[in-house]
Amino acid sequence: MKLPQIISTIFAAITFGYLGSQYLSRKLMYLIGVGMAGVGAVASVTPSKSQKKLESEFQQQQK
Numbered sequence: 001m002k003l004p005q006i007i008s009t010i011f012a013a014i015t016f017g018y019l020g021s022q023y024l025s026r027k028l029m030y031l032i033g034v035g036m037a038g039v040g041a042v043a044s045v046t047p048s049k050s051q052k053k054l055e056s057e058f059q060q061q062q063k
Helices: 003-024 027-045 051-060
Strands: none
Touching: 003 027
16 A cells, blocks of 8 residues: 555544444444454455466566
């Protein structure tokens, strides 16, 4: 992710969290936040398919 995308994502998450806490119950917002954090953690650990494809093509070019 590029820096402007990260900043806008953080801003959107904070805005969503504030508005959600105003209109939804607090426990529901905690569950949504934990779920989003879990999805982000899994996405950052799991390598993307395009990265694997690029690595395999690079290895084939070296041979």
